[in-house]
Amino acid sequence: xxxxxxxSRAFFWIIFSTLIISGFNYVVITKVKKYREIRFIAxxxxxxxxxxxxxxxxxxxxxxxxxIDLSFDKPTNIFTFDENEATKKLxxxxxxxxxxxxxxxxxxxxxDYTLREPKAELYDFENTxxxxxxxxxxxxxxxxxxxxxxxxxxxxEFKGFEKIDTKEAxxxxxxLNKLKASGFSDLVKIAMLDTxxxxxxxxxxxxxxxxxxxxxxxxxxLKKTQFVFPKILRLSNTNFLEQISxxxxxxxxxxxxxxxxxSNFETTLDIVRFNPKTIDLRISKLAFIDQ
Numbered sequence: 423x424x425x426x427x428x429x430s431r432a433f434f435w436i437i438f439s440t441l442i443i444s445g446f447n448y449v450v451i452t453k454v455k456k457y458r459e460i461r462f463i464a465x466x467x468x469x470x471x472x473x474x475x476x477x478x479x480x481x482x483x484x485x486x487x488x489x490i491d492l493s494f495d496k497p498t499n500i501f502t503f504d505e506n507e508a509t510k511k512l513x514x515x516x517x518x519x520x521x522x523x524x525x526x527x528x529x530x531x532x533x534d535y536t537l538r539e540p541k542a543e544l545y546d547f548e549n550t551x552x553x554x555x556x557x558x559x560x561x562x563x564x565x566x567x568x569x570x571x572x573x574x575x576x577x578x579e580f581k582g583f584e585k586i587d588t589k590e591a592x593x594x595x596x597x598l599n600k601l602k603a604s605g606f607s608d609l610v611k612i613a614m615l616d617t618x619x620x621x622x623x624x625x626x627x628x629x630x631x632x633x634x635x636x637x638x639x640x641x642x643x644l645k646k647t648q649f650v651f652p653k654i655l656r657l658s659n660t661n662f663l664e665q666i667s668x669x670x671x672x673x674x675x676x677x678x679x680x681x682x683x684x685s686n687f688e689t690t691l692d693i694v695r696f697n698p699k700t701i702d703l704r705i706s707k708l709a710f711i712d713q
Contacts, residue, residue: 468497471530500525516559516583545572547580556586576618590617611635620659630657640684649684652698665703
C-alpha cells in the first residue's frame with residue numbers, strides 16, 4: 423500500500439511548487455518586459471534593408487525609401503514602423519497603381535508594387551507619359567531609356583499628375599488600341615498622334631493627324647543603311663480605321679518604290695531620313711499627296 427503524505431509534508435510541497443512556478447513566471451515576465459523595453463532602442467531592430475521582387479521596371483530603392491519616410495541618417499525602428507501608413511504613402515506616387523508593404527524582422531521591409539504601364543508620351547508637357555486609362559505620370563527616371571509614340575492634345579496647362587479625361591485623350595488612346603489590335607502599329611513606327619482638332623466646331627477643320635515612319639533597310643557594299651520615309655496621314659474622326667486600311671492597301675507598292683529609291687541612293691550614313699510627305703485620306707477612295 424502507498425504511504426499517505428502527512429499534512430505538513432503535503433503543505434511543504436504545495437508551497438515549494440508555488441514558489442518554483444512563481445519564480446519561473448517572474449523570470450519569464452522580467453525577460454519579456456526587458457525585451458519590450460529594449461526592442462524600441464536596440465540598433466539591431468533599426469530598418470536597414472528594403473527588398474523588392476525583380477520586375478521589368480524596378481523603382482530605385484532610394485526613391486522607395488523616400489516615399490515611405492525611411493532614412494539611414496535617421497533610422498526607423500521596425501516595431502514603430504506602420505505597414506499600412508507606408509502603403510498609403512506609396513500609393514500617393516503617380517507611377518504606382520497598387521502596393522503592399524510587409525515588415526521582415528529584425529531589420530528589413532519588403533515592398534511590392536504595380537506600376538502604371540505607359541501607352542504613349544504626352545507631347546503637351548515635358549517628361550510626361552500617359553497610361554491606358556488616361557492617367558499621366560513622369561517618364562524620367564523610370565522609363566528614360568524607352569521610346570514611346572507621342573500624342574498631342576493641345577492641353578492648356580499642367581495641373582499635376584492626374585487623369586486626363588478629355589474627349590481628345592479618350593479618342594487618342596482608343597485609336598492607339600485599335601492600331602495595335604489591327605496590327606498596323608507592327609508594320610510602321612507610330613511617331614505622333616494628334617487629336618487636338620478632332621472635335622473643332624467647324625466640321626471642315628476637324629481632323630486626326632497620324633505621323634508614321636516607313637523604314638527600309640538596304641545592305642550595299644557590306645554596309646547596312648536604314649532609310650526612313652516619314653508620312654503624315656490626315657484622317658477624319660469618324661471612319662479613321664477605314665482610311666488607315668486604304669493606306670495599308672497601298673503600302674506594298676509604296677514600300678517597293680522606297681526600296682528602289684533607297685537602292686540607288688549613295689550615302690555613307692547609317693541612317694538616312696527623308697522629308698515627310700502628307701497624305702490626306704479624309705475623302706473616301708481618294709488620297710491627296712503633298713510632296
